[in-house]
Amino acid sequence: MTTQELVSQIHKKKSFLVVGLDTDLDKIPKHLLKEEDPIFEFNKAIIDATQDLCVGYKPNIAFYEAYGLEGWKSLEKTINYLNDNYPEQFTIADAKRGDIGNTSTRYAKAFFETLNFDSITIAPYMGRDSVEPFLAFEGKHTIVLALTSNKGAFDFQTQKIGNQEVYKKVLETSKTYENSDRLMYVVGATKAEYLTDIRAIIPESFLLVPGVGAQGGSLEEVCKYGMTKDIGLLVNSSRGIIYKSQEEDFAQAAREAAKSMQEAMQAILQTL
Numbered sequence: 001m002t003t004q005e006l007v008s009q010i011h012k013k014k015s016f017l018v019v020g021l022d023t024d025l026d027k028i029p030k031h032l033l034k035e036e037d038p039i040f041e042f043n044k045a046i047i048d049a050t051q052d053l054c055v056g057y058k059p060n061i062a063f064y065e066a067y068g069l070e071g072w073k074s075l076e077k078t079i080n081y082l083n084d085n086y087p088e089q090f091t092i093a094d095a096k097r098g099d100i101g102n103t104s105t106r107y108a109k110a111f112f113e114t115l116n117f118d119s120i121t122i123a124p125y126m127g128r129d130s131v132e133p134f135l136a137f138e139g140k141h142t143i144v145l146a147l148t149s150n151k152g153a154f155d156f157q158t159q160k161i162g163n164q165e166v167y168k169k170v171l172e173t174s175k176t177y178e179n180s181d182r183l184m185y186v187v188g189a190t191k192a193e194y195l196t197d198i199r200a201i202i203p204e205s206f207l208l209v210p211g212v213g214a215q216g217g218s219l220e221e222v223c224k225y226g227m228t229k230d231i232g233l234l235v236n237s238s239r240g241i242i243y244k245s246q247e248e249d250f251a252q253a254a255r256e257a258a259k260s261m262q263e264a265m266q267a268i269l270q271t272l
């Protein structure tokens with residue numbers, strides 16, 4: 001999917017919501033556990049109930065890997081279901097990969113070709129030759145961790161190399177990578193006060209912003225400091241949407257949670 005197609009979807013749906021599919025067998029409704037593939041059945045119901053309110057889905061790969069081969073099958077069925085039924089959805093493999101060049105190329109092949117995701121999250125710690133193999137894939141997007149939502153972000157990301165913080169160095173250096181127009185960045189909603197500085201370095205790039213809802217980040221703050229003329233934001237919520245109910249009405253409850261986020265986004269978009 002091109003960035004322009006993503007921007008069109010945002011305007012059409014009046015939403016820049018991404019629903020996180022962090023699907024955990026201990027948290028999904030008990031009645032689904034008797035299904036042959038409870039994870040897929042849960043995801044399918046959540047997707048069908050929310051797809052008109054969001055522009056993307058982000059399965060976090062850990063939640064699938066945790067169940068071994070069965071989990072990978074559920075992941076594959078989920079991405080195929082999205083691509084077959086809702087091809088306008090922007091799909092994010094939240095895998096946080098990155099390795100020496102030839103290994104990164106295999107990760108890229110796994111998520112961009114074999115599973116056919118539109119994008120993947122990447123840890124930039126290993127530098128240029130670990131990120132550029134992902135950027136070589138035309139029509140795909142590589143989402144680099146810049147300033148994450150967790151407390152540990154202060155261990156390294158906000159520390160200085162010389163007189164520049166590491167997260168700023170990541171933003172500036174990655175702009176020099178080949179095919180850097182295929183980059184997006186992760187900035188946690190809990191770090192909204194850093195967005196002005198971030199936008200000074202990357203004025204146009206799309207940001208994936210997790211951390212609203214369960215982690216306490218504010219949608220309004222993120223939009224105030226992070227929005228661009230093409231919106232430039234994908235705001236993710238996982239637990240705050242998918243686990244609103246553990247009963248038979250779980251999909252409807254997820255829809256209501258997604259609807260209230262979409263309405264808040266629509267209200268913000270109307271003020272532009």
Ligand SMILES: O=C(O)c1cc(=O)[nH]c(=O)n1[C@@H]1O[C@H](COP(=O)(O)O)[C@@H](O)[C@H]1O
Pocket residue numbers: 020022060094121147148149150186187188210211212213214215236237238239240
């Ligand atoms: O890359 C991510 O998506 C990510 C980066 C970050 O800084 N913080 C963060 O929470 N995430 C992911 O975003 C999701 C947040 O989930 P909730 O807190 O349940 O909305 C999880 O899948 C996290 O792994």
